[in-house]
Amino acid sequence: MPEYTIMRDATISARKKLGHKTVVVLPVHYPRELFTAMDVHTVELWGPPGPPHGPDAGRIQAYTCAVVRNALAFLASGGADAADAVLFPHTCDSIQGLATLAPDFGGWGKPALRFLHPKGGDGPAARAFVRAELSLLADRLAELTGRPLALPRLAEAIGLHARIDRLRGDLLSRRALLGMGDRDLYRLLRRGEFLVPEDHLAELAVAARGLGEERVQRGVPLMVTGYVPEPMTLLDSLASSGAFVAADDYAAVGRRVPLSFPADGGDPLDTLAAKAFSMPPCPTRGGDQDVRMEHMETLYRRSGSAGLIVHVQKFCEPELFDVPAIRRRFARIGAPLLYLEGELEASLSGQVVTRLEAFVEMVDARRNAP
Numbered sequence: 001m002p003e004y005t006i007m008r009d010a011t012i013s014a015r016k017k018l019g020h021k022t023v024v025v026l027p028v029h030y031p032r033e034l035f036t037a038m039d040v041h042t043v044e045l046w047g048p049p050g051p052p053h054g055p056d057a058g059r060i061q062a063y064t065c066a067v068v069r070n071a072l073a074f075l076a077s078g079g080a081d082a083a084d085a086v087l088f089p090h091t092c093d094s095i096q097g098l099a100t101l102a103p104d105f106g107g108w109g110k111p112a113l114r115f116l117h118p119k120g121g122d123g124p125a126a127r128a129f130v131r132a133e134l135s136l137l138a139d140r141l142a143e144l145t146g147r148p149l150a151l152p153r154l155a156e157a158i159g160l161h162a163r164i165d166r167l168r169g170d171l172l173s174r175r176a177l178l179g180m181g182d183r184d185l186y187r188l189l190r191r192g193e194f195l196v197p198e199d200h201l202a203e204l205a206v207a208a209r210g211l212g213e214e215r216v217q218r219g220v221p222l223m224v225t226g227y228v229p230e231p232m233t234l235l236d237s238l239a240s241s242g243a244f245v246a247a248d249d250y251a252a253v254g255r256r257v258p259l260s261f262p263a264d265g266g267d268p269l270d271t272l273a274a275k276a277f278s279m280p281p282c283p284t285r286g287g288d289q290d291v292r293m294e295h296m297e298t299l300y301r302r303s304g305s306a307g308l309i310v311h312v313q314k315f316c317e318p319e320l321f322d323v324p325a326i327r328r329r330f331a332r333i334g335a336p337l338l339y340l341e342g343e344l345e346a347s348l349s350g351q352v353v354t355r356l357e358a359f360v361e362m363v364d365a366r367r368n369a370p
């Protein structure tokens with residue numbers, strides 16, 4: 001059984017002993033602070049990867065992404081029965097559809113919570129919309145826990161998650177100064193998908209002590225954009241080819257680290273609503289494509305990356321929508337680009353490994369060319 005499955009189960013059991021509820025969360029963005037403030041433990045469900053956990057994946061069209069098909073099979077096979085509810089953020093039409101299909105098909109009989117994102121830019125109406133969504137979700141969580149949201153607890157949770165986000169941001173933005181392999185770094189970052197925040201913070205703080213002043217990563221620096229780093233063997237293949245991830249724009253990782261942090265004080269619900277507009281541009285929350293391209297180019301240049309890997313899920317509408325713009329933008333700046341499509345396989349095929357190796361070799365030759 002994969003490590004993350006054992007760890008997730010162990011964490012849910014530990015929280016249950018404390019009398020805390022657990023909510024399984026579908027990708028990508030959600031207000032984790034609200035759950036922390038209400039003593040609700042969250043465990044994210046990115047598929048899970050590998051073959052579906054039962055025949056129910058076949059209830060959805062074959063041209064739906066593996067994240068949704070595997071999630072339905074997982075829920076229907078009882079994989080999340082230890083949890084008390086599932087949250088379906090409005091990431092895409094497929095997840096929104098799953099919120100209806102899972103209960104209808106007998107895949108999920110407990111509460112199905114929703115959270116809608118603002119699709120578009122900042123402004124008073126958008127802020128009011130997010131605030132209303134947060135209040136609605138807080139009411140649903142109060143039904144689950146029997147306790148209403150306490151604003152001072154929310155203010156504390158916002159502070160706790162800001163410390164986590166800052167450390168995650170440091171580890172990613174100062175990647176070349178960290179003497180840790182990609183596989184270990186991503187394992188650490190992804191433990192935030194199921195650990196209680198205090199434990200995740202403690203692990204991040206230990207890792208951040210390894211950030212030095214000198215560059216220690218000597219491999220070929222690459223930027224990766226995409227959905228989720230699955231299979232994680234991709235990171236092993238990069239390492240064995242002599243490369244490392246210098247800049248991360250994965251929806252599951254880098255795109256969940258805010259670009260700025262609010263000042264302390266003020267109404268915590270307003271602060272949390274404001275956070276939605278301080279995140280890096282992400283196609284799963286709508287947003288302006290030009291702004292995203294600008295952001296990606298800045299990330300690429302700032303990290304000193306020498307090539308870009310676009311690693312998306314097959315049939316993922318939001319991510320695929322941006323791919324032509326990414327190709328145009330990076331062709332314009334002369335950046336080598338490798339496009340990979342995955343379906344949450346348990347490991348990379350030999351063919352993909354060969355393509356990765358050839359890409360790293362080509363990028364290395366280019367950057368060392370006189």
Ligand code: SF4
Pocket residue numbers: 027065066067068091092093094095227284313315316317318319
């Ligand atoms: S991979 Fe894409 S289509 Fe599938 S759930 Fe995620 S955002 Fe939606």
